[in-house]
Amino acid sequence: MISVEEALGKILDFIDILEEEEKPLLDCLGQVLAEDVYAPFDVPPQDNSAMDGYAVRAGSIEGASYEHSKVLRVIGEVAAGTVAKVKVEPGTSVRIMTGAPLPQGADVVVPFEATDEVDRKRFSLSEAEIGICCSLPEGSNIRRGGEDIVEGELVMKQGRLLGPTELGVLASLGKGKVRVIRRPVVGVLATGDEVLDINQPLLPGKIYNSNTYSLAAQVLSFGGIPRLLGIAPDNVGQLSVALRRGLDCDMLITSGGVSLGDYDVVKQVLAAEGDISFWTVRMKPGKPLAFGTFKRNSGKRVPHLGLPGNPVSSMITFEVFARPAILKMMGKRNLTRPTITATMEDLIENNDGRRIFARVLISSREGSYFASLTGPQGSGILTSMAKASGLAIIPETTKEVKPGTTVEVMMLDWDKAQDS
Numbered sequence: 001m002i003s004v005e006e007a008l009g010k011i012l013d014f015i016d017i018l019e020e021e022e023k024p025l026l027d028c029l030g031q032v033l034a035e036d037v038y039a040p041f042d043v044p045p046q047d048n049s050a051m052d053g054y055a056v057r058a059g060s061i062e063g064a065s066y067e068h069s070k071v072l073r074v075i076g077e078v079a080a081g082t083v084a085k086v087k088v089e090p091g092t093s094v095r096i097m098t099g100a101p102l103p104q105g106a107d108v109v110v111p112f113e114a115t116d117e118v119d120r121k122r123f124s125l126s127e128a129e130i131g132i133c134c135s136l137p138e139g140s141n142i143r144r145g146g147e148d149i150v151e152g153e154l155v156m157k158q159g160r161l162l163g164p165t166e167l168g169v170l171a172s173l174g175k176g177k178v179r180v181i182r183r184p185v186v187g188v189l190a191t192g193d194e195v196l197d198i199n200q201p202l203l204p205g206k207i208y209n210s211n212t213y214s215l216a217a218q219v220l221s222f223g224g225i226p227r228l229l230g231i232a233p234d235n236v237g238q239l240s241v242a243l244r245r246g247l248d249c250d251m252l253i254t255s256g257g258v259s260l261g262d263y264d265v266v267k268q269v270l271a272a273e274g275d276i277s278f279w280t281v282r283m284k285p286g287k288p289l290a291f292g293t294f295k296r297n298s299g300k301r302v303p304h305l306g307l308p309g310n311p312v313s314s315m316i317t318f319e320v321f322a323r324p325a326i327l328k329m330m331g332k333r334n335l336t337r338p339t340i341t342a343t344m345e346d347l348i349e350n351n352d353g354r355r356i357f358a359r360v361l362i363s364s365r366e367g368s369y370f371a372s373l374t375g376p377q378g379s380g381i382l383t384s385m386a387k388a389s390g391l392a393i394i395p396e397t398t399k400e401v402k403p404g405t406t407v408e409v410m411m412l413d414w415d416k417a418q419d420s
């Protein structure tokens with residue numbers, strides 16, 4: 001048996017970062033930038049108004065107040081998206097809207113509220129003039145060109161994970177397409193004579209294939225593209241054919257067929273067509289686990305992760321081993337989930353020196369986290385995984401966790417934690 005770290009190390013050693021692709025901006029959400037992006041111009045491109053009001057010269061309104069307003073001539077109007085044709089001279093003003101470029105000569109914007117515009121409208125006074133009711137220092141209510149980004153600046157470095165804000169920043173630079181590390185295609189194959197497709201009627205002795213759905217959804221949620229390879233029976237020939245259909249994937253994931261009773265099926269195929277790196281990991285659930293590489297005709301090898309068939313085991317081993325592999329392929333740097341410390345509310349016993357990943361629901365009371373087991377921890381009880389917001393990690397050397405003890409919890413779903 002090998003440790004979780006050793007197993008993960010062996011998998012990640014084999015995994016390479018994938019190639020780049022160029023795609024429309026919105027399609028790049030969640031991917032890693034593969035180029036350095038420099039600003040082709042200032043953002044904002046020019047000085048513009050931060051308020052609806054009047055663009056004036058600070059010198060024209062010196063000493064203005066509500067009692068003694070300064071009356072200026074209105075020589076034009078400028079809306080967002082247009083450019084004023086007039087120049088603001090002392091004693092004049094231009095009516096301006098938020099986002100409109102500052103007219104030449106103006107150095108301050110006086111918001112409508114600090115003018116007599118409303119009164120002028122109400123009393124049908126001339127709108128060719130405007131009374132300014134306050135004095136403002138130069139630069140007030142102006143957004144300076146380049147105040148966000150300066151032309152030529154390195155705005156985003158290669159390796160940056162693109163979230164909604166990054167996409168917004170790239171759009172502000174007019175980048176319609178960007179170069180990113182591509183998403184991996186992950187083949188998902190279920191194995192087992194008893195496993196039935198969800199569109200078939202349930203027959204005696206059979207169960208529905210849940211693993212394909214939970215695993216493919218994990219692939220999707222971590223940024224990969226799942227390729228469903230169906231269900232292979234416990235038969236070397238058919239399993240081999242099914243796996244071969246996924247040879248052009250970046251990674252293959254099978255579920256089932258690796259426990260003592262029947263592991264020979266997956267093992268035999270790997271032995272014939274690839275090689276096996278390891279078989280058992282010191283963890284619970286998920287002890288039986290295969291990692292190998294499967295040979296393509298080109299000679300290039302595809303990593304194959306043989307997960308156990310039990311629905312909870314397959315999901316947890318996916319979390320621990322396949323998730324970091326997918327993230328690494330995508331060029332991501334942070335491969336680990338965030339962990340918190342929480343007070344365990346139930347008893348957990350650890351009798352055989354393996355690392356336990358216990359399904360827990362996290363609640364927060366008076367600024368502290370508490371973890372309670374989501375129910376019986378059998379590795380076939382998938383609803384207990386569905387209720388979990390995290391996995392409490394019980395070290396190999398800890399024989400017993402008594403209620404009230406502090407544990408480390410790897411967080412899977414913060415929303416679930418907050419719902420509770």
Ligand code: AMP
Nearest residue numbers: 190209210211256257258259308309310
């Ligand atoms: P195995 O690892 O093949 O021995 O399977 C362990 C347990 O998981 C058995 O009870 C299987 O019936 C169950 N199992 C295997 N594959 C699936 C699957 N795709 N969906 C749901 N349960 C499965």
Ligand code: MG
Nearest residue numbers: 192256257309
């Ligand atoms: Mg099986």
